[in-house]
Amino acid sequence: xxxxxxxxxxxxxxxxxxxxxxxxxxxxxxxxxxxxxxxxxxxxxxxxxxxxxxxxxxxxxxxxxxxxxxxxxxxxxxxxxxxxxxxxxxxxxxxxxxxxxxxxxxxxxxxxxxxxxxxxxxxxxxxxxxxxxxxxxxxxxxxxxxxxxxxxxxxxxxxxxxxxxxxxxxxxxxxxxxxxxxxxxxxxxxxxxxxxxxxxxxxxxxxxxxxxxxxxxxxxxxxxxxxxxxxxxxxxxxxxxxxxxxxxxxxxxxxxxxxxxxxxxxxxxxxxxxxxxxxxxxxxxxxxxxxxxxxxxxxxxxxxxxxxxxxxxxxxxxxxxxxxxxxxxxxxxxxxxxxxxxxxxxxxxxxxxxxxxxxxxxxxxxxxxxxxxxxxxxxxxxxxxxxxxxxxx
Numbered sequence: 001x002x003x004x005x006x007x008x009x010x011x012x013x014x015x016x017x018x019x020x021x022x023x024x025x026x027x028x029x030x031x032x033x034x035x036x037x038x039x040x041x042x043x044x045x046x047x048x049x050x051x052x053x054x055x056x057x058x059x060x061x062x063x064x065x066x067x068x069x070x071x072x073x074x075x076x077x078x079x080x081x082x083x084x085x086x087x088x089x090x091x092x093x094x095x096x097x098x099x100x101x102x103x104x105x106x107x108x109x110x111x112x113x114x115x116x117x118x119x120x121x122x123x124x125x126x127x128x129x130x131x132x133x134x135x136x137x138x139x140x141x142x143x144x145x146x147x148x149x150x151x152x153x154x155x156x157x158x159x160x161x162x163x164x165x166x167x168x169x170x171x172x173x174x175x176x177x178x179x180x181x182x183x184x185x186x187x188x189x190x191x192x193x194x195x196x197x198x199x200x201x202x203x204x205x206x207x208x209x210x211x212x213x214x215x216x217x218x219x220x221x222x223x224x225x226x227x228x229x230x231x232x233x234x235x236x237x238x239x240x241x242x243x244x245x246x247x248x249x250x251x252x253x254x255x256x257x258x259x260x261x262x263x264x265x266x267x268x269x270x271x272x273x274x275x276x277x278x279x280x281x282x283x284x285x286x287x288x289x290x291x292x293x294x295x296x297x298x299x300x301x302x303x304x305x306x307x308x309x310x311x312x313x314x315x316x317x318x319x320x321x322x323x324x325x326x327x328x329x330x331x332x333x334x335x336x337x338x339x340x341x342x343x344x345x346x347x348x349x350x351x352x353x354x355x356x357x358x359x360x361x362x363x364x365x366x367x368x369x370x371x372x373x374x375x376x377x378x379x380x381x382x383x384x385x386x387x388x389x390x391x392x393x
Contacts, residue, residue, distance in 0.1 A: 040357050056122065109139060111136075176211070187293075188243070258289060270292040290383065
């Protein structure tokens with residue numbers, strides 16, 4: 001990890017007014033992106049796989065619903081892995097089934113029940129969000145259907161006794177303390193205001209950051225899903241004059257919140273989590289997004305050139321947050337199919353004992369479905385783009 005103190009003297013809004021950044025991240029040297037692992041699992045396999053034409057991997061999560069961009073990033077990663085596999089394995093043409101949950105906990109159980117009742121589905125990539133994962137995880141468990149989430153971070157999800165639950169990223173107990181360390185040590189903040197939305201994800205992450213920050217918490221405020229006007233919350237924050245604000249939630253609310261902070265002259269440095277690490281946040285917040293920071297249990301894919309080139313060729317755009325993780329966890333399922341694990345029980349046993357390098361990390365799970373390797377990085381918005389900053393865990 002590269003770490004150095006970054007002065008808050010200029011403040012987020014003052015820095016954003018400049019708009020002339022040339023890629024410098026204050027006093028912090030930008031860390032190099034991880035190299036593409038030479039031994040990363042390849043979804044193509046050896047090209048000799050044989051399977052029934054009905055063999056199906058499903059994606060379950062938001063596609064056009066709430067915070068849809070995050071779900072679409074993952075779905076594209078799934079599609080790319082399966083496309084590469086099928087191009088290389090003429091005798092094993094795996095199907096991809098898409099199930100729209102809109103990211104809503106109330107809708108997920110019905111959708112997951114439908115998946116559980118579809119025998120051809122032997123593995124699932126999803127659910128992306130913690131709230132819907134909490135609402136439907138028991139259904140996967142009862143059906144014996146492996147579900148690997150590329151992005152749900154609430155730590156309590158792995159404490160439910162669900163044998164079919166696996167996580168492709170670290171949890172809030174990884175991101176929260178790392179975020180607190182970044183705020184206090186890297187950014188030098190002595191007083192931090194925590195703002196959380198009302199999602200399962202936002203509440204859990206805020207609690208983790210709060211516990212790690214201890215006496216550095218100057219205030220704690222709440223916002224609601226779909227909230228668009230934040231003057232009351234901002235006035236409370238202004239009265240506390242914090243050095244930094246940590247926002248636990250998703251980009252849909254974060255974008256207008258940051259814009260209104262900027263408009264009202266709040267000069268605290270804004271830091272958000274993986275839930276805002278999307279171009280839609282930058283688009284929605286506009287100029288106010290510049291020089292905000294983001295923490296994420298995801299690694300920069302800058303050096304994964306083979307993946308980036310293939311993704312851009314397939315979808316006409318760069319990968320987004322958790323595209324690479326979606327690709328990685330789909331590769332795990334494809335390797336299971338190629339090894340002859342084409343029913344749910346066999347796939348569960350395969351994933352439970354999996355131990356192999358992916359692009360983003362080594363994939364090995366404990367008995368609760370949590371990874372043994374959980375990197376956390378920071379990112380920064382520079383000139384309207386999200387760029388890597390430094391690794392913090």
